[in-house]
Amino acid sequence: MPPDTYVDTSEWTLDYPPLFAWFEYLLSQIGRYFDKEMLAVQNLNYGSTATIIFQRLTVIFTDILFMYAARECCRCIPEKKDGKELFKRPAFVLAVLLLWNFGLLIVDHIHFQYNGFLFGLLLLSVARLFQNRNLESALLFAILLNFKHIFLYVAPAYGIYLLRSYCFTSSKPDGSLKWNTFSFLRLASLGLIVCSVFAVSFGPFIAMGQLPQVLSRLFPFKRGLCHAYWAPNFWALYNVIDKALSVIGLKCGFLNIESIPKASMTGGLVQEFQHTVLPSVSPLTTLICTFISIMPAVCCLWLKCRGPYGFLHCLILCALGSFLFGWHVHEKAILIAILPLSLLAVKGKKEAGIFLVLSTTGHLSLFPLLFTAQELPIKILLMLLFTVYSFSALRDLFREDRLLSWLEVLYLCGLIPLGIFCELFYPLTPWKERFPFLPLLLTSVYCALGVMQSWLKLYILLLNESATVKPKKDQ
Numbered sequence: 360m361p362p363d364t365y366v367d368t369s370e371w372t373l374d375y376p377p378l379f380a381w382f383e384y385l386l387s388q389i390g391r392y393f394d395k396e397m398l399a400v401q402n403l404n405y406g407s408t409a410t411i412i413f414q415r416l417t418v419i420f421t422d423i424l425f426m427y428a429a430r431e432c433c434r435c436i437p438e439k440k441d442g443k444e445l446f447k448r449p450a451f452v453l454a455v456l457l458l459w460n461f462g463l464l465i466v467d468h469i470h471f472q473y474n475g476f477l478f479g480l481l482l483l484s485v486a487r488l489f490q491n492r493n494l495e496s497a498l499l500f501a502i503l504l505n506f507k508h509i510f511l512y513v514a515p516a517y518g519i520y521l522l523r524s525y526c527f528t529s530s531k532p533d534g535s536l537k538w539n540t541f542s543f544l545r546l547a548s549l550g551l552i553v554c555s556v557f558a559v560s561f562g563p564f565i566a567m568g569q570l571p572q573v574l575s576r577l578f579p580f581k582r583g584l585c586h587a588y589w590a591p592n593f594w595a596l597y598n599v600i601d602k603a604l605s606v607i608g609l610k611c612g613f614l615n616i617e618s619i620p621k622a623s624m625t626g627g628l629v630q631e632f633q634h635t636v637l638p639s640v641s642p643l644t645t646l647i648c649t650f651i652s653i654m655p656a657v658c659c660l661w662l663k664c665r666g667p668y669g670f671l672h673c674l675i676l677c678a679l680g681s682f683l684f685g686w687h688v689h690e691k692a693i694l695i696a697i698l699p700l701s702l703l704a705v706k707g708k709k710e711a712g713i714f715l716v717l718s719t720t721g722h723l724s725l726f727p728l729l730f731t732a733q734e735l736p737i738k739i740l741l742m743l744l745f746t747v748y749s750f751s752a753l754r755d756l757f758r759e760d761r762l763l764s765w766l767e768v769l770y771l772c773g774l775i776p777l778g779i780f781c782e783l784f785y786p787l788t789p790w791k792e793r794f795p796f797l798p799l800l801l802t803s804v805y806c807a808l809g810v811m812q813s814w815l816k817l818y819i820l821l822l823n824e825s826a827t828v829k830p831k832k833d834q
Contacts, residue, residue, distance in 0.1 A: 374576045377560040378505040382473075386417060418467050418475065425479035429457040431486035432702060435667075449705035452752045456701040457482070461722045461745035462694045465738060469729055474691070477507050478698055484517075485674070485699060489667040493525040497549055501556035508577055512681035512695055515657050516674040521549060523664050530664060580642045582687045589799055590688040591724040591806035593648075597637065599804050605635035645686040652680030655818065659825045668706070672821050675700050679814040690728070690803075693721035693810070704753060709820055711753040712762040713813050716771065719746055720809030723774055726782065727799050735782060770809060777805050 373380055387398050394409040396402055433450040445451055467475045480503040487496035500517050503510050526549065529540040564573050589595045608614035614635070633639045656676035660669055678696040682688055697718050704714035722742055729738045753762060763771070781798035785791060 374579065376505045376508050376577065377564060377573070378502065379507060382506065389413075389417075414471055415468070418471065418473060421473055421476035422467070422479070424476040425463075425482070426458065428479040428481075428483035428486065429454055431490075432457065432482050435486055435489035436702070436705060447752075447755050449756060452756060453701055453705045455748060455752065456704065457698065459745055459748070460694070460698060460701075461742050462691070462697060462718075462725050464741060465725060465729060466691050466694070469734065469737070472691075474694070477503060477510075478694065480506070481510065481513075481695075482698065485667075485671060485702070488520070488670060493521060494548060494552060497521055498552050498556065501553045505556060505560040509689070509692055510695065512685070512692070513674045513677045515653060516660065516670060516677045519657050519660050520664070520670040520673070522546075523661055524666075524670075525549065533663075535663060536661075580686065584640050584645070584686060586687055586689050589803035590682065590690040590692065591720065591803045591810050592683040592685075592688055593807070593811065594640065594645075594684075594688075595800075595803040595807045597640070598634075599800065601634045601637040604637065608636060642686045645684055648684035649681050652684050653677045656680070656821060659821055663825045665824065668703070671699055671702060672817070672824075675703070676814070676817055676821065679810070679817070683811060683814060690724055693717075693724065697721050705756060708757040708760040708762055709816075711757060712767070713816050713820075715749060715753065715762060716767055716809050717813035718749060719771055719774065720806040720813075722746075723778065724802055724806040724810075726778070727802065739778075739782070767812075770812075773805065777801060 373383070390397055390410075390413050393413040394407050396407065397405055397410040397413070399405075433454050436450045436453055438448060438450060463474060463478060466472055480499050484496045484499035484503065487493070487499065497517070500510075500514075504514065523536070526542055526546045527536060527538075527540050528542055528545070529537050531537055561570065561573070564570055584594055585598065589598075605614060609616060653676060656673045660673040663669075665672075675696050678692075678699070682692050682696065685692075697714075700710070700714050700717060703710035705711070722745070726738060726742075729735075781802055785798050790797065
């Protein structure tokens with residue numbers, strides 16, 4: 360691998376950790392047999408037929424790991440001997456929810472990225488925890504972090520759970536900690552595995568004195584609070600409120616037009632900008648907000664560990680907290696919460712209801728990634744197929760229970776006119792030229808409400824379950 364891997368040579372210079380650089384290097388050794396020109400750094404937006412075939416084949420091949428991970432997750436789901444046919448069993452429903460996930464399908468196979476095998480590593484790591492193979496889970500997650508550092512979102516859940524359930528070998532009957540059961544040997548073995556992976560990954564760049572350059576690529580804080588396609592999070596709502604207040608301020612004469620920053624937040628640009636009325640947000644502010652948002656979940660996991668399901672609950676809340684309050688969040692990061700939530704969705708009716716709201720709103724927020732006319736019918740059809748199956752399959756699993764409240768149903772129905780307006784009507788209007796970012800803004804803001812509601816309901820569910828944890832025998 361060349362020593363200038365992280366030196367800025369183009370807008371597409373690598374901004375993933377070193378193991379992904381090795382993965383790309385391996386792909387390049389195969390790719391040269393398809394088309395050598397695709398390997399030239401200067402060939403930006405190069406798209407020969409051979410290149411496209413190579414990309415599609417490699418994505419499909421690496422998805423084998425995701426398929427295996429989905430199989431392992433399905434094996435962790437307890438099956439009841441109730442005579443249900445295969446298609447209505449929780450494990451089968453989970454397999455479809457994972458393998459047919461709309462968001463992952465369009466991000467990898469249409470928008471084109473290698474997220475499948477990365478989520479495969481995540482799910483396989485989760486499955487290994489369910490199977491009580493803790494060191495293997497730690498190894499897989501450490502490797503995952505060195506492939507894509509966005510999974511730092513859920514690192515607190517892993518760190519606390521492994522320390523709590525592996526390094527401490529036993530708990531009290533009420534689920535609280537037994538301090539005298541701490542095993543230094545287990546902590547050492549855990550630390551050795553994690554540190555070894557990071558040493559192999561970052562060691563060469565440390566030796567070459569390039570660690571600062573690598574870190575500057577991994578954490579580019581000058582890219583701005585929001586990504587070009589607004590993620591449906593708290594800052595989308597914050598930006599819109601600031602924009603509305605600035606418009607009102609101009610109309611009422613409270614603001615001078617010259618005082619408003621020219622780099623508008625509704626321009627879809629990846630850059631730093633200043634808010635007009637509300638206080639501008641710094642990376643430190645988002646870090647503090649994220650920390651506050653995940654702390655209750657992490658504390659519950661530490662104080663009253665409820666096994667792998669408690670870990671999974673915490674992992675999802677960490678993913679959502681980071682998504683809602685993080686700096687420069689990519690809209691695709693919602694999949695870090697949706698995919699693991701699939702395991703909880705087949706466990707209980709409350710979790711199933713949360714999954715339906717989060718997956719529907721989160722997947723719709725990915726629509727702007729596919730913006731060409733020929734992709735429109737594909738994304739609509741795929742979204743409908745996945746959503747209809749999710750609702751029907753989970754309804755069959757919990758036949759006697761209502762999964763959604765009337766208010767949630769009303770909110771989800773509102774996604775239909777939103778999608779019709781943004782995808783079909785608005786492109787035909789003259790407003791498109793003057794306000795090109797309006798559909799993205801409307802989609803992000805409306806979907807942000809659903810994501811935040813799912814996050815709050817998951818927290819309420821966690822706190823209620825932690826308060827009513829049943830006494831059990833020492834582990």
